[in-house]
Amino acid sequence: MTWLLFLEQCLNGLQFGLMLFLLAAGLTLVFGIMDLINLAHGSLYMVGAYIAATLTRATGSFLLALPLSIAATAILGMLLEVAVLRHLYRRDHLSQVLATFALILIANETTRAIWGVQSLSLNVPQALSGSVHVLPGVAYPAYRLVIIAVGAAIAALLYLLVTHTRVGMLVRAGASNREMATAMGTNIGRLFTAVFGAGAALCALAGALLGPLLAVQPGMGENILILAFVVVVIGGIGSIRGALVGAVLVGLADTFGRAFIPLALKHVASTSIADAAGPSIAAISIYLLMVVVLFWKPQGLFPARG
Amino acid sequence: MRLRRHAWPLVALALAVAYPLAARALGQEFYVGFASRVLIMALFASSLNLLVGMGGMVSLGHAAFYGAGAYVVGIAATEWPAGLGAQALAAWPLAMAVSGALALAIGAVCLRTRGVYFIMITLAFAQMIYYVFVSLKAYGGDDGLSLAKRSTLPGLDLGSDTAFYYTVLVIFAAALVALARLGGSRFGAALGGIRDNEARMESLGFPTYRFKLAAFAIGGALAGLAGALMANQNAFVSPNMMHWEQSGVALVMVILGGLGRLWGGFAGAALYLALEELLSGFTGHWQIVLGAVLLLVVFFAPRGIAGLFPGKP
Amino acid sequence: MNPHLLEIDGLTKRFGGLVATDAVSLGIRRGETHALIGPNGAGKTTLIAQLSGALAPDRGSVRFDGRDVTRLSAHERAALGFARSFQVTSVFHALSVLDNVALAVQAKSGSSFRFWKPVREERAIFESAGSVLRLLGLEDMAGRRAQSLAHGEHRQLELALALATRPQLLLLDEPMAGMGLEESARMVALIDRLKPEYTIVLVEHDMDAVFRLADRISVMVSGRVIATGAAEEIRANDEVRSAYLGEGEA
Numbered sequence: 085m086t087w088l089l090f091l092e093q094c095l096n097g098l099q100f101g102l103m104l105f106l107l108a109a110g111l112t113l114v115f116g117i118m119d120l121i122n123l124a125h126g127s128l129y130m131v132g133a134y135i136a137a138t139l140t141r142a143t144g145s146f147l148l149a150l151p152l153s154i155a156a157t158a159i160l161g162m163l164l165e166v167a168v169l170r171h172l173y174r175r176d177h178l179s180q181v182l183a184t185f186a187l188i189l190i191a192n193e194t195t196r197a198i199w200g201v202q203s204l205s206l207n208v209p210q211a212l213s214g215s216v217h218v219l220p221g222v223a224y225p226a227y228r229l230v231i232i233a234v235g236a237a238i239a240a241l242l243y244l245l246v247t248h249t250r251v252g253m254l255v256r257a258g259a260s261n262r263e264m265a266t267a268m269g270t271n272i273g274r275l276f277t278a279v280f281g282a283g284a285a286l287c288a289l290a291g292a293l294l295g296p297l298l299a300v301q302p303g304m305g306e307n308i309l310i311l312a313f314v315v316v317v318i319g320g321i322g323s324i325r326g327a328l329v330g331a332v333l334v335g336l337a338d339t340f341g342r343a344f345i346p347l348a349l350k351h352v353a354s355t356s357i358a359d360a361a362g363p364s365i366a367a368i369s370i371y372l373l374m375v376v377v378l379f380w381k382p383q384g385l386f387p388a389r390g
Numbered sequence: 391m392r393l394r395r396h397a398w399p400l401v402a403l404a405l406a407v408a409y410p411l412a413a414r415a416l417g418q419e420f421y422v423g424f425a426s427r428v429l430i431m432a433l434f435a436s437s438l439n440l441l442v443g444m445g446g447m448v449s450l451g452h453a454a455f456y457g458a459g460a461y462v463v464g465i466a467a468t469e470w471p472a473g474l475g476a477q478a479l480a481a482w483p484l485a486m487a488v489s490g491a492l493a494l495a496i497g498a499v500c501l502r503t504r505g506v507y508f509i510m511i512t513l514a515f516a517q518m519i520y521y522v523f524v525s526l527k528a529y530g531g532d533d534g535l536s537l538a539k540r541s542t543l544p545g546l547d548l549g550s551d552t553a554f555y556y557t558v559l560v561i562f563a564a565a566l567v568a569l570a571r572l573g574g575s576r577f578g579a580a581l582g583g584i585r586d587n588e589a590r591m592e593s594l595g596f597p598t599y600r601f602k603l604a605a606f607a608i609g610g611a612l613a614g615l616a617g618a619l620m621a622n623q624n625a626f627v628s629p630n631m632m633h634w635e636q637s638g639v640a641l642v643m644v645i646l647g648g649l650g651r652l653w654g655g656f657a658g659a660a661l662y663l664a665l666e667e668l669l670s671g672f673t674g675h676w677q678i679v680l681g682a683v684l685l686l687v688v689f690f691a692p693r694g695i696a697g698l699f700p701g702k703p
Numbered sequence: 704m705n706p707h708l709l710e711i712d713g714l715t716k717r718f719g720g721l722v723a724t725d726a727v728s729l730g731i732r733r734g735e736t737h738a739l740i741g742p743n744g745a746g747k748t749t750l751i752a753q754l755s756g757a758l759a760p761d762r763g764s765v766r767f768d769g770r771d772v773t774r775l776s777a778h779e780r781a782a783l784g785f786a787r788s789f790q791v792t793s794v795f796h797a798l799s800v801l802d803n804v805a806l807a808v809q810a811k812s813g814s815s816f817r818f819w820k821p822v823r824e825e826r827a828i829f830e831s832a833g834s835v836l837r838l839l840g841l842e843d844m845a846g847r848r849a850q851s852l853a854h855g856e857h858r859q860l861e862l863a864l865a866l867a868t869r870p871q872l873l874l875l876d877e878p879m880a881g882m883g884l885e886e887s888a889r890m891v892a893l894i895d896r897l898k899p900e901y902t903i904v905l906v907e908h909d910m911d912a913v914f915r916l917a918d919r920i921s922v923m924v925s926g927r928v929i930a931t932g933a934a935e936e937i938r939a940n941d942e943v944r945s946a947y948l949g950e951g952e953a
Contacts, residue, residue, distance in 0.1 A: 121506050123638075171689065177509060178448045182645050183688045185638045190681035197675045310517050310634070313510040321506060367521035371514050375499060378511065382502055574821040576809060583806045586795040593755060593793075594868055595781030595810040604816065 088222060093343045094336070095218070099228050101335020102235025106290035107308060108315040108327040109242060110283020113255065116322020116388050118173050118276055123184035124164075125287060125312065126305025127191035132157040132288025133295040133304065134195060137206040146209040154288045161284025165277050173276075188306065195302045203301035206292075231293050238286070239328055246324050255279060256388070311338070314370055318377045322388025329385060334370050341369030406559055410552045422551045423623065424667070428660050429555075429562045430619045435643035436569060436655030437612035442641070443650030444573065445605045446585030447501075448509050450637050451516030452613055455493050457632025459485035459614025461523060464535045464627040471538065478541035478548070478622075485618035486611045492519075493610020497603050516634050523629040534628030541622055548622065558619055562656075565612060570652055572608075581605055642684055648696025657695040705769045708733040708872060708902045714753055714763035716746075723749040725926035726763065731872075736894075736903040738917035740910075742946070746926040747906045748790055751876050754904070755787040756780040767872070781810070784871035788864070788878055790906070792857040794849045800860060801845040804832040807867035835867045839893065855886040862890075866897075873903045879912060891915060914938070922946070 111125050135156050139149035168187070172180045207213075208227045215223035246252035254275060298304065315334050319326025346362030353361075377385065410422045434456050441447045462485040466475035474480040496515050503511055529535050540548040548554045572578050583591045584598050591598050621627045630636065639662070647658025665683070669676035691697065709731035716724045724746045731737050739747050752758035754765060756777035764773045772780055795803045808831045809815060809822065822828065836842045839859045844852065849860060862878055878894070879887045891912045897903070898916065907913050913920065914934050921931040922943045930940050937943055 115506055119506070121509055168685070175688075177506065178442060178641070178645070178649070179688050179692060181448060181450065181509065181638075182641060183685055185642070186681040186684035186688070188638075188681075189677045189684070193675050193677040193681070197678070306635070310513060314514050317507060317510050317514070364522045364525040367525055368518045371518035374511070374514055378499070378503065383507070571819045571821070574823065575819055576815040576817040576822045576825075578818075579802075579806060579809060579822045580815045582798070583795055586797050587793060589757070590789075590793045590795065590864070591806075591810075592777040593757065593781060593787050593789075594807050594864065595778050596815065597776075597778050601815070 089343070091219075091222060092224065093339050095224055095228065095232065097336035097339035098332065099232050099235070099335070100339060101332040102232060102239065103290045103294055104308070104311055104315055104335055105235060105239060105328050105331035106286040107312040108319065108331050109324055110280075110286045111312050112316045112319065112321055112323060112327045113279050114283055115316060117255065117279060120169060120173055121177055121180045121184070122169065123181060123309065124187035124191065125283070126307075126309030127188055128157055128161055128284045128287040128305070129291040129308060130191065130195065130302070130305035131160060132284075132291030133206070133300045134199060134204065134291075135288070136292035137204045137295055137300050138199075140206060146206075150289075150292050153292050154285050157288030157291075158281045158285040161287075162277050162281040164284075165280040169280065170273070170276070191305075192302045199302075201302060203299040206295035206300050208296040227296065234289070234293065238289070242324055251275075251278075311370065314374050316384075318374055318384055320381075320384030320387035323384070323386040326384055326386035326388075333373065337373045338370050341366045345369065403563065407556075410555055414552075419551065422555050424663070426551070426555045426558050426623050427620070428663050429558045429656075430616050430623060431640075431643065431659035431663060432656040433562050433565055433619070434613055434616035434655075435640050435647065435659045436565065437609045437616065438640045439644050439647075439650065439655045440569065440572070440605055440609045440612070442644055443648075443654060444578065444585065445581045445602060446588075447602060447606065448641075449500075449512040449606075450509055450634055450641070451496070451500075451512035451514075452609070452640055453632045453634065453636035454496070454516040454519040455489040455610035455613040456617040456620075456636065456640075457523065457627075457629065458492050458519070459489045459617030460621040460627040460631050461529070461535075461617075462488045462614070463541065463618045463621040464537060465529055467537045467541070468529065468535065476539075476542055478543045481541055482615065482618045485614045487614075489614020489617065490607050490611030493613075494603065494607040497606035497610070501599055501602050501606065513634055513637070516632060516637060520629050520632045520634070523632060530628070532629065534626055534630075537621065537625040537627070540625060554622065558623075561615070561619065565615070566652065566656075573652065577601070577604070642680075644694075645684075645692070646687060646694050648694035649692075651694070651696035654694060654696045661695060704733075706732055707766075708768060709754070709904070710764075710766040711750075711754070712764045712766070714750065714760045714765065716749055716753060716758065716760050722926050724753065724760070727923075727926070727928055728763075729921055729928060729931065731902060731904060732919075734899075734902055735918040736898050736905060736916050738913045738920045739904060739906045739923060740908070740913055740920060741923035744925075745923040747923055748876055749926075750923070751787065751874050751904070751906060755785055755874055757787075781868060781870075785874065786865040786868050786870035786872065787874040788861045788876060790876040790880055792854075792861050794857065794860050794864060796848070796850040798849055799846050800841055800849055800852070801829065801832055801836065803849050803860060804835050804863050804867045805829055807864045808832050808835070811868045832867065835863050838866070839863045840889070855882050858882055858886075858890070862893075871902060873897075873901045875903060876906045877908065878905070879907065879909055887912065 107125065107129060111122065114120050114122050132153050135153035136149050139152055140146045143149060168183065172183055212227040212230055214226050216226045216229055218224045246255060311334060315327060315330040318333060319330030345366040349362045409425060413419055413421050438449070438452045441449050441452065463481050466481045466484065469475055500508055500511050500515065524532050540554065542548065543557065546553050546557065548557060580591070580596055580601050583596070584601055588598050617631060620631070643658030643662045644654060645658070646661050647656065648654035665680060666676065669679050687694065707730040711727060711729040714724050714727045715722070727750055739750070741747055749758065753760045756775055756779065760773065764771055766772065767780070767783060772783065795806065798806070805828050808828045812828055833842065833845070836845055839862060841856065841859055841863060844856060852860065858878060858880065862875070865873060865875070879890050882890065887909060894916055905916060917934055919931065919933055920937045921928050922937060923929070924946050929946065930937060930943050
């Protein structure tokens with residue numbers, strides 16, 4: 085294992101982690117403020133990717149398609165909140181799980197109906213298809229660097245929003261004590277819709293950005309959704325900071341796990357065991373991380389509520 | 391007097407016994423296999439109903455135990471095809487034991503959390519197990535594992551759909567009786583109390599964690615049995631059996647049939663599979679209809695089919 | 704034999720920046736009825752929660768009959784003879800009144816890890832539950848769903864659950880909360896009848912009830928116990944009067 089490979093995997097892990105953060109941020113706020121378990125969050129990610137892919141094909145420009153798909157998904161998210169999800173806030177978790185599971189079924193099948201089962205191609209924009217030398221002699225794909233930059237920028241933006249604006253304060257208040265926030269007179273309904281719309285926008289951004297790297301296909305949302313859940317559990321419900329730390333940890337753990345565990349095993353065990361067990365352990369490394377964190381801190385690293 | 395209380399279940403049993411004969415008479419023998427699938431899924435759903443309906447534990451990872459039971463049968467049949475591996479009397483109890491033990495281990499960790507955390511961590515564990523089995527190339531990995539033939543029971547040819555159906559029927563009926571007794575027992579009462587008000591149960595002196603863990607393990611073992619039976623029904627096992635969407639489907643069956651009701655698992659499985667069979671005949675996109683039906687049920691009929699009938703849950 | 708059934712030593716609990724209980728030390732004598740009074744937010748319920756085991760203190764200890772129970776959970780303490788009634792009614796809403804109390808009786812009737820025999824057939828449990836209901840005057844409501852009870856009846860059921868476990872120590876958190884005059888009077892009369900059989904820690908705002916029932920009174924303000932003594936001493940204590948009894952004028 086060379087340090088070059090190590091650096092590359094670090095960057096990959098960071099990139100994946102920041103995209104996970106985009107999903108986890110929306111998810112953790114919805115859990116924390118509205119106490120809503122939303123399985124359909126991954127579907128918004130999928131919708132964002134699909135709209136971006138379709139618009140890119142139609143207009144020829146990824147740069148144009150991106151903000152449009154974000155806006156469209158945000159609007160769709162807000163409509164969903166008003167029409168369906170709003171009625172679930174006071175229901176028990178089982179009802180929420182079932183209703184949002186129903187939404188996944190509808191979303192996936194509708195996607196299949198409109199676009200078919202084959203994955204849609206979304207290419208890296210021409211301008212970013214090259215490599216950049218991050219260090220002398222170390223080339224890294226430009227597109228992935230852009231993702232890192234965008235992810236970091238959004239993280240910074242969210243941090244500023246949540247800690248330095250009135251809206252952010254309301255969001256944090258809502259996350260730690262919903263009844264209190266309502267009593268303080270904020271229009272909770274509109275706040276919730278806005279938070280949901282913001283979460284949807286973040287999902288769409290992640291979906292569009294990851295589209296060229298991962299496959300744009302029906303059901304793509306669910307795999308990443310579960311990772312986002314793991315991030316939220318590790319980071320602590322209701323905490324943006326937790327979502328960021330958790331996401332980067334998960335991104336790094338997953339990337340390093342896949343890259344190095346099979347190799348590491350070959351050093352300590354026979355080839356046949358390494359070949360058999362390596363990929364398994366790599367695949368579950370983030371879940372093991374989650375178990376370890378939960379043993380130490382059952383409410384995650386930075387729970388918003390006491 | 392006691393017979394009157396058992397009237398409807400006995401009628402149902404009689405109908406179930408007569409079913410394959412009727413199917414054969416109508417030339418619809420395919421539906422004997424379909425009925426076996428219904429009963430097996432009913433067992434799976436009923437095992438989840440124990441957790442969710444009776445115990446209030448919303449698990450999104452129950453399929454892990456279902457799949458584990460199936461794989462025990464599959465692996466046993468692959469490794470020891472001539473010997474005990476192919477014997478139902480060895481493989482099926484083993485499947486229950488393994489799933490039960492797995493549920494005990496996973497439950498011990500998950501049950502230290504509550505609410506949304508619990509739901510997510512059960513989901514995460516199930517996905518973990520799914521990925522472990524996907525990576526088991528020796529047993530088919532992603533493609534799954536075929537069984538050369540169904541398990542053998544002394545004196546019966548389980549290869550016959552009818553014989554297999556009756557075996558499944560006996561097992562399901564026995565499980566239902568066990569679940570009924572469980573529901574009315576001290577354990578069932580404690581579980582119901584925990585579902586209603588866990589803090590008060592703790593305050594009264596019940597070690598609630600232990601009760602929930604026991605329910606989790608029992609539910610896991612029953613799910614494993616269902617998995618073992620399904621492995622036999624299809625003569626095939628695959629990691630998809632433990633995918634979290636399978637857990638989702640099981641939850642759907644529970645809510646359709648009636649949360650916490652004894653017959654909820656059966657009603658839900660029957661309704662779900664019938665819907666699937668019916669709708670997929672009309673359109674390839676039947677899942678949209680299923681999603682819509684599910685939304686309607688959640689919002690307008692949360693007590694499911696069994697909720698239409700009076701009676702104590 | 705230790706004259707104190709419950710020894711509370713330096714119990715401290717913080718929530719973020721707020722100190723809910725501040726090094727509370729108190730001795731509850733065997734067989735006494737000890738009232739805990741103080742303004743809202745004084746930390747009384749937090750103290751009760753730490754005594755019952757529902758909340759772990761940051762510092763301090765609790766000894767029961769000489770034995771350190773600080774690390775024991777609520778259910779372990781219940782097994783030793785603790786019982787608690789809650790300020791906000793905490794019963795089993797989906798069950799009937801009788802089933803509510805039967806569950807409490809079941810807790811103390813041996814192991815509940817029994818999976819086959821119908822609990823309905825255990826006459827001893829239901830007879831015991833029935834007599835608790837009669838004690839509280841709830842026998843006519845036995846079949847009604849707990850959810851459908853009126854507020855006063857809820858408070859009675861709340862107490863019934865605590866009594867049904869046949870405890871040694873009763874931690875009663877505002878048993879008369881929200882009750883009308885007549886219901887309160889009946890509850891006071893009932894607790895008066897219970898006094899000889901139990902050691903009671905009673906949190907209450909109703910001063911008439913407190914002065915009638917309490918052998919000793921402790922006053923809590925802002926997380927601290929500012930005075931402990933017999934009813935007359937407390938009534939005469941100036942600090943208590945200004946802080947709580949509201950007699951600010953000279």
